[in-house]
Amino acid sequence: MQIHELVGAVHEAAWLPWAVQYFFLIGMSTTALFLSFPAFVLGRASSLPHARLALITAVTTGISGPVALLADLHQPGRFWEFFVYTHATSWMAWGSWIVMSYVTLLLLYAWAVNRPAFYRWGQDDWRFAWIFRFLAFGSPANGFARIIGIGAGVAALGILTYTGMEVAVVYSRPLWHTPLLPLQFAATGAVGALGVMLVLGRLFATGRVVEARMNRMLALALVIVGIIGALWFAVALSGISESHTEALASVAGFTVWQRIALWAAAAIIIPLVIAVVAPSRSGWITGLIAIHAAWMFRWTVFMGGQAVPKVGSGLYDALMPTGLEGLMGVIGTFGLWIFLLILYTTFVPWAEAEVPDDGSTSSAAPQSARTV
Amino acid sequence: MDSSRRQFLGAIGQVTIGAAATVAGANSASATTGSTTDGKGASGPHWGMVVDLRKCIGCQACTVACIMENAVPEDAFRTHVSVYEVVKEGRDPAMVMLPRLCNHCDEPPCVEVCPVQATYKQEGTGEVLVDASRCVGCAYCVQACPYDARFINHETQTADKCTFCVHRTEAGLLPACVETCVGGARIFGDLNDPESTVSRLLASNEVSVLRPEMHTDPNVYYIGLDEALDGRVAGEAAYKPPLTTSLEHHGEGR
Ligand code: SF4
Ligand code: SF4
Numbered sequence: 001m002q003i004h005e006l007v008g009a010v011h012e013a014a015w016l017p018w019a020v021q022y023f024f025l026i027g028m029s030t031t032a033l034f035l036s037f038p039a040f041v042l043g044r045a046s047s048l049p050h051a052r053l054a055l056i057t058a059v060t061t062g063i064s065g066p067v068a069l070l071a072d073l074h075q076p077g078r079f080w081e082f083f084v085y086t087h088a089t090s091w092m093a094w095g096s097w098i099v100m101s102y103v104t105l106l107l108l109y110a111w112a113v114n115r116p117a118f119y120r121w122g123q124d125d126w127r128f129a130w131i132f133r134f135l136a137f138g139s140p141a142n143g144f145a146r147i148i149g150i151g152a153g154v155a156a157l158g159i160l161t162y163t164g165m166e167v168a169v170v171y172s173r174p175l176w177h178t179p180l181l182p183l184q185f186a187a188t189g190a191v192g193a194l195g196v197m198l199v200l201g202r203l204f205a206t207g208r209v210v211e212a213r214m215n216r217m218l219a220l221a222l223v224i225v226g227i228i229g230a231l232w233f234a235v236a237l238s239g240i241s242e243s244h245t246e247a248l249a250s251v252a253g254f255t256v257w258q259r260i261a262l263w264a265a266a267a268i269i270i271p272l273v274i275a276v277v278a279p280s281r282s283g284w285i286t287g288l289i290a291i292h293a294a295w296m297f298r299w300t301v302f303m304g305g306q307a308v309p310k311v312g313s314g315l316y317d318a319l320m321p322t323g324l325e326g327l328m329g330v331i332g333t334f335g336l337w338i339f340l341l342i343l344y345t346t347f348v349p350w351a352e353a354e355v356p357d358d359g360s361t362s363s364a365a366p367q368s369a370r371t372v
Numbered sequence: 373m374d375s376s377r378r379q380f381l382g383a384i385g386q387v388t389i390g391a392a393a394t395v396a397g398a399n400s401a402s403a404t405t406g407s408t409t410d411g412k413g414a415s416g417p418h419w420g421m422v423v424d425l426r427k428c429i430g431c432q433a434c435t436v437a438c439i440m441e442n443a444v445p446e447d448a449f450r451t452h453v454s455v456y457e458v459v460k461e462g463r464d465p466a467m468v469m470l471p472r473l474c475n476h477c478d479e480p481p482c483v484e485v486c487p488v489q490a491t492y493k494q495e496g497t498g499e500v501l502v503d504a505s506r507c508v509g510c511a512y513c514v515q516a517c518p519y520d521a522r523f524i525n526h527e528t529q530t531a532d533k534c535t536f537c538v539h540r541t542e543a544g545l546l547p548a549c550v551e552t553c554v555g556g557a558r559i560f561g562d563l564n565d566p567e568s569t570v571s572r573l574l575a576s577n578e579v580s581v582l583r584p585e586m587h588t589d590p591n592v593y594y595i596g597l598d599e600a601l602d603g604r605v606a607g608e609a610a611y612k613p614p615l616t617t618s619l620e621h622h623g624e625g626r
Contacts, residue, residue: 314609
């Protein structure tokens with residue numbers, strides 16, 4: 001039997017590229033938060049160099065992500081309704097509470113970690129000392145940073161769960177309806193976070209040892225992404241899950257999707273090989289490819305997923321952005337994120353962040369090394 | 373552009389609705405008197421639609437009437453008629469029409485995902501509606517509907533969809549698409565009332581619903597629906613965006 005659609009309606013994507021940006025940034029933020037834990041929660045001083053980079057990543061993406069989320073609403077002025085009319089059956093409703101808690105705890109944690117350095121900068125005699133005196137709230141004590149960090153970690157787990165489930169429960173889109181999706185978001189989020197950390201490590205010359213270490217972590221994250229991806233294909237091909245099989249069948253025949261599959265494989269294998277072969281000299285290239293891989297995964301899931309008709313034939317054109325308008329969300333949020341990165345690395349004494357002092361250790365106060 | 377098309381369609385709409393009113397009225401006696409106070413028993417009416425595909429000629433009068441009645445923006449549809457050419461082994465090609473609209477599902481996935489309870493199922497009569505004054509335009513419901521029956525209305529920036537013309541049925545009128553249907557293919561009425569035209573059609577015909585595997589329990593039924601068309605229609609598309617055009621037959625295996 002052959003069917004030709006003669007008249008059909010074309011549906012535009014209802015989740016815009018802003019949504020891609022949100023899931024990209026928040027995925028990196030939450031996984032970067034966990035990468036900051038070895039030093040700032042578990043107290044391992046040897047992890048400080050990459051934990052500092054992780055915290056920069058977590059905070060800057062953790063602020064710009066929710067901004068993108070707000071922009072994806074068609075009625076952004078009504079966002080308060082999420083908190084007033086919370087609908088318990090909706091993952092998105094829970095998400096609004098989780099996002100709010102996460103961002104609050106993340107900022108508190110970052111503040112606590114940096115408080116001793118704020119205090120020192122406030123004691124110096126210079127133009128902006130008053131700002132740092134204000135930020136330090138009169139004391140360098142930050143033993144509570146660990147407990148706030150753990151709280152932020154719980155909220156981050158909440159984010160990883162809800163962002164994954166929110167999309168995975170949409171059974172009307174077989175490409176999204178997979179229990180593997182939350183894991184994929186987490187693993188590719190870690191890939192992106194490590195990518196940002198590698199690039200930052202290069203920019204701030206944190207050295208080869210740190211770079212090699214982050215590249216090894218990146219390699220591990222890429223292997224995990226590859227394994228989950230292979231698992232998805234295996235399930236889809238085996239036929240044990242009708243929805244997975246349908247998802248593969250709905251896209252497998254299109255050249256654009258075949259190219260995406262090859263592209264995805266390359267985005268895993270190329271940085272993996274480089275990170276393993278030359279871990280201490282390749283931060284720029286592995287980092288940038290990793291960031292791109294995390295972003296591209298989300299673009300493919302969201303825009304590609306919405307390009308598959310639910311009842312009609314063929315593909316809609318959500319996959320490729322049409323014109324500047326579609327790209328504004330991408331350009332705008334990246335611009336905001338880079339602005340926050342510059343702001344944070346300029347005005348926060350991030351390089352002086354030490355293992356939080358809960359009174360059990362007595363380390364000599366490090367020297368202030370202001371950048372502004 | 374906008375207003376001129378509107379004016380043009382406006383003229384057609386008036387003529388069509390005027391001409392079709394008697395047909396629909398004669399066709400579905402129970403529905404013409406089907407105000408919300410007019411149902412059988414304590415539970416009142418539960419609205420449903422039967423689409424008799426044997427009678428649909430694909431004229432899109434319903435599509436136009438709906439746009440006129442509900443001020444649907446230019447880039448969207450609350451209802452439309454999909455048209456397919458189906459070629460079966462050893463048979464001549466056949467044109468198949470498939471009117472599509474919201475199914476006002478009894479198990480609507482669009483309702484449970486709404487984060488602010490802006491979309492809801494009307495108690496009793498069963499229409500699935502959107503409170504546009506509360507909707508935050510998150511479009512989660514648009515994703516969740518398995519029938520692509522919802523869209524974001526860019527004039528109101530809220531979710532939009534077929535309402536079974538609730539503003540008309542509350543006044544004792546038929547939905548605009550039913551009223552205007554030239555072939556009498558759309559029949560609307562009370563599923564709770566065993567004597568209604570829809571109930572009698574359901575009792576005396578083999579009917580099916582779209583995407584039964586989604587377990588949404590639709591209230592729109594079809595007579596004469598080909599199985600190959602009840603799900604995602606894996607055929608040659610009418611619209612081919614760039615990058616998919618190079619494909620001859622994309623070999624979707626379904
Ligand atoms: S057809 Fe779609 S929009 Fe209508 S009630 Fe069912 S799920 Fe909701
Ligand atoms: S778009 Fe409106 S009706 Fe739909 S889920 Fe969001 S808030 Fe609810």
